[in-house]
Amino acid sequence: MMTVSVESDSCTRCGICSTICPMGIITPADKDTLPGIIPGMESSCIACGQCEAFCKTGAIVVDKGSGHVVQKAWDGSGITPALLDTYMKSRRSIRQFKNDPVSRETILAILDICRYAASGCNGQPVEWLVIHKPEEVHRIAELTIEWMRTLVNTDHPLSPFVPGLISGWEAGIDVICRGAPHLLIPHIEEKNQMAYTDGIIALTHADLAAPAFGVGMCWAGFVAAASGSYAPLMELYNLPSGRIPLYALMFGYPKYKPYHIPERKKLQVIWH
Known part of the structure; x- marks a missing residue:
């Protein structure tokens, strides 16, 4: 059974975690209450980590007792669309x-x-x-x-x-x-x-x-x-x-290195 831990000092009660949860099992926070899994719904948590990923302050950690180390996500810089x-x-x-x-x-x-x-x-x-x-x-x-x-x-x-x-x-x-x-x-x-x-x-x-x-x-x-x-x-x-x-x-390891990008079929898209 997964657990969701919330650090009270860093939680801003923004409500994003409850909104982003695909299973809809995280209670919204208010000024007096921290977010958390709805009692009795713990087994419905799929440990996807969405709540953890979208928490700006890092207040939420999924399954903290497992030794999981929180890593910083890509900050949106460095990889340009052209480079990708x-x-x-x-x-x-x-x-x-x-x-x-x-x-x-x-x-x-x-x-x-x-x-x-x-x-x-x-x-x-x-x-x-x-x-x-x-x-x-x-x-x-x-x-x-x-x-x-x-x-x-x-x-x-x-x-x-x-x-x-x-x-x-x-x-x-x-x-x-x-x-x-x-x-x-x-x-x-x-x-x-x-x-x-x-x-x-x-x-x-x-x-x-x-x-x-x-x-x-x-x-x-x-x-x-x-x-x-x-x-x-x-x-x-x-x-x-x-x-x-x-x-x-x-x-x-490749024996030869590619230097050019060959052409492919033209893009075909149907829009509705």
């Missing part, structure tokens, strides 16, 4: 990597950002599997090719493409993981239908945050497709019972 525009448009799918490994510390820093990705009812259902050893990444690529062999001459959507992919693999080309040294695989509870979208949002956070750390990523669609149905891959992942892999990102 260039940064996000410069994001590229990386398919050629250096052999240098990405440190665990760097990977954890990226994943720590992903902890703050939006999730339904603040469920935060996403957990992570990091395939850090290049030889294990290669083994996953190998198993993905094995899975593809089972698709030849079937009605699977990938069936027309797998002969070429298998031929490339047999010629010594890693057509699956592109020689990436690492794989990032989020996993979710199989029965949680909302978690799929939450996981993709978290993965997108990783994909967008990575370049700031000098890391390049690419969505590993073939691995993701195989992971959902090929038992040998599930055995290799060895995930906790009831959890399934959601998708996969290959990543590492």
Whole structure:
């Protein structure tokens, strides 16, 4: 059960916390009363932290006893719309990597950002599997090719493409993981239908945050497709019972640096 602590000396009784609460369970403050969770509604708190985030004086802390350290939010300066525009448009799918490994510390820093990705009812259902050893990444690529062999001459959507992919693999080309040294695989509870979208949002956070750390990523669609149905891959992942892999990102340090932003389809918007 979450708790909301209010420091009386710094609370200005502005009422923003009760207004901003998505569950509507924080009582409005007045000159004699501090804000707080409506008695009996404590279990309805989803610990989203909106009340804490929008409290200008820092008077409110969610679940204070957990050792949570209050961090200052971005103050609205430094990142201009033009800079953000260039940064996000410069994001590229990386398919050629250096052999240098990405440190665990760097990977954890990226994943720590992903902890703050939006999730339904603040469920935060996403957990992570990091395939850090290049030889294990290669083994996953190998198993993905094995899975593809089972698709030849079937009605699977990938069936027309797998002969070429298998031929490339047999010629010594890693057509699956592109020689990436690492794989990032989020996993979710199989029965949680909302978690799929939450996981993709978290993965997108990783994909967008990575370049700031000098890391390049690419969505590993073939691995993701195989992971959902090929038992040998599930055995290799060895995930906790009831959890399934959601998708996969290959990543590492890019071998080449992008210098320009290519064009995309023209923006199409319908207004009502």
